[in-house]
Amino acid sequence: MxxxxxxxxxxxxxxxxxxxxxxxxxxxxxxxxxxxxxxxxxxxxxxxxxxxxxxxxxxxxxxxxxxxxxxxxxxxxxxxxxxxxxxxxxxxxxxxxxxxxxxxxxxxxxxxxxxxxxxxxxxxxxxxxxxxxxxxxxxxxxxxxxxxxxxxxxxxxxxxxxxxxxxxxQESRKAHRDALIAHFKPHIHEFCSDCQERLEKNPLRILDCKKDREHPLIHDAPSILEYLxxxxxxxxxxxxxxxxxxxxxxxxxxxxxxxxxxxxxxxxxxxxxxxxxxxxxxxxxxxxxxxxxxxxxxxxxxxxxxxxxxxxxxxxxxxQNAALPVDKTLDCYLVAIGEEPKEKAAVLLTQLRRAGIKADKDYVHKKVKGQFKAADRLRASYTAVLGEDELAGGVVNVKSMNNGEQTEVPISELANYMKEKMEENEK
Structure with a gap:
């Protein structure tokens, strides 16, 4: 099907x-x-x-x-x-x-x-x-x-x-309505069936007809402004x-x-x-x-x-090629290397998001190179790399994708660090 x-x-x-x-x-x-x-x-x-x-x-x-x-x-x-x-x-x-x-x-x-x-x-x-x-x-x-x-x-x-x-x-419309009926009635047979039905019910609708819009009588119809x-x-x-x-x-x-x-x-x-x-x-x-x-x-x-x-x-x-200022960037992409770091990354994501950081990670088992490519496609401002060595040392390696600057940040401080960086970038 x-x-x-x-x-x-x-x-x-x-x-x-x-x-x-x-x-x-x-x-x-x-x-x-x-x-x-x-x-x-x-x-x-x-x-x-x-x-x-x-x-x-x-x-x-x-x-x-x-x-x-x-x-x-x-x-x-x-x-x-x-x-x-x-x-x-x-x-x-x-x-x-x-x-x-x-x-x-x-x-x-x-x-x-x-x-x-x-x-x-x-x-x-x-x-x-x-x-x-x-x-x-x-x-x-x-x-x-x-x-x-x-x-x-x-x-x-x-x-x-x-x-x-x-x-x-209502008084002005009634006077205009009577004038429209008198204007269209002698030639109403030249109009579509819808307009013929509208003549007595609501002649103003004839002026808005899509089929008969080019009919000369529509162009010459009495103007409402003359009856105000x-x-x-x-x-x-x-x-x-x-x-x-x-x-x-x-x-x-x-x-x-x-x-x-x-x-x-x-x-x-x-x-x-x-x-x-x-x-x-x-x-x-x-x-x-x-x-x-x-x-x-x-x-x-x-x-x-x-x-x-x-x-x-x-x-x-x-x-008009008017571009809307839609934000399609990501604040931080977590790159996890190893099984234990992957689990920890899931916890860190929750902490980042609770701090108001737009963050994501890999969920389809990409290799390290593939994770960095994903960060590029998502236009991440920062990547936070967490491998076995970083996890053992209690740190995350945070890299700016704009200038390449790298900083080791304690795992417990990652959310605060990223929040500060995002606030700096907004200034």
Whole structure:
């Protein structure tokens, strides 16, 4: 039987997993600085959550979800995105009752969509997302955007482009919706079956259609900015003014949409342009979704968030040859010569590791030359040689792999000696 990895998934092997760990550490660090705390939700949820939380008219719900029936007859779905699960948890655990509002949350984890696998688009993919729930202050919109921009900048990416738009409040969206229906209806037969179905349910989704994106009527569609009422226009102006004061460059794109009914006011994307992409490519997207908490059974609560793909981030880093400062070195490699020294080396390894030293030894019975080659491959800073003579004398011969300097160190002091050396090297 030839068992292979499922299509659209990947193994993250040693050598790459360190990059993921480094990125995840940066996520935890930047969210800590912005005072966002981590939330972890189940990988599968009731199917109805995504039908209501993502939207029946979306491609995700109609075509891309991994849905199954469990032994109890319940319909469950592997989560295709993170926001619905976070808001479900917010409502179910009554986080709206917390005295610290807004509730500022972030998540990292795998999502699942049945799509045609291609570069940067997997069936199992990993998202980092942020949700700020409980504030309708334009400043929290600017903060969420600032967090996303700062994250990409600290990753070392160049050529970033922030695009913003306003979808308006419910009054503005209704006026825009009526204008879109009037615009598309006479020629809706020229569009795909999905768009024909969306016309009355959610015409904004037509603007985001992958099949009909080149249709002239999409390019000539009424702009939401023409239908913003005074309150929505002032809200958008405040967000833009805050971004300017934060010295975060942006462009307004009236065609940028978030097609779900509960999205309103601020919408944004971060793009990148450069070699390896060929054109401007979207890295992430976000927006304000003031109706979702109420849709999932909670009180009327404003919210804003974003989600980004870690796979697409890694693609962008590779395209720009941005090297991550991943530590792939070893502090100390123990070279043991003889049966008794091999046993003692196992004990010494434990002592080194308890002292915080990254250390290893041979476990496949290599000869001395092979052990030194292994130390080179692992880029060990030091080797500690323990043979019969050293063991009898109660010492270890420690050699710097950088300058060749050798020092005899009492066995009982090896951990302290190595700790001092590592501290010196960090200075």
């Amino acid at each position: 030839d068992i292979r990895i499922p299509r659209g998934t990947q193994d993250i092997l040693p050598g790459d997993s360190e990059k993921w760990q480094w990125i995840e550490a940066k996520i935890h660090d930047i969210c800590r600085r912005f005072n966002y705390t981590e939330i972890r939700t189940p990988i599968f949820e009731q199917t109805e959550l995504f039908q209501r939380g993502v939207g029946d008219t979306t491609d995700i719900v109609q075509k891309e979800m991994y849905t199954f029936t469990d032994r109890g007859g319940r319909s469950l779905t592997l989560r295709p995105e993170g926001t619905a699960s976070v808001v479900r948890s917010y409502v179910e655990n009554k986080l709206y009752g917390s005295p610290n509002q807004p509730e500022k949350l972030y998540y990292i984890g795998p999502m699942f969509r049945y799509e045609r696998p291609q570069s940067g688009r997997m069936r199992q993919f990993f998202q980092f997302g942020v949700e700020a729930i409980g504030s309708d202050d334009p400043a929290i919109d600017a903060e969420v955007i600032a967090l996303a921009m700062q994250f990409y900048e600290e990753m070392g990416l160049k050529g970033l482009k922030l695009v913003v738009n306003s979808l308006g409040d 009422n005074d309150e929505s226009r002032e809200y958008f102006n405040t967000v833009k003014r805050l971004l300017e004061e934060m010295e975060i460059p942006y462009e307004v794109d009236a065609t940028l949409v978030r097609g779900l009914d509960y999205y309103n006011n601020t919408a944004f994307e971060i793009m990148i342009e450069g070699e390896g992409f060929g054109a401007i490519t979207t890295l992430m997207g976000g927006g304000r979704y003031n109706g979702l908490v109420e849709e999932l059974g909670g009180p009327e609560t404003p919210a804003i968030g974003f989600a980004l793909s870690i796979e697409r981030l890694l693609m962008a880093l590779d395209a």
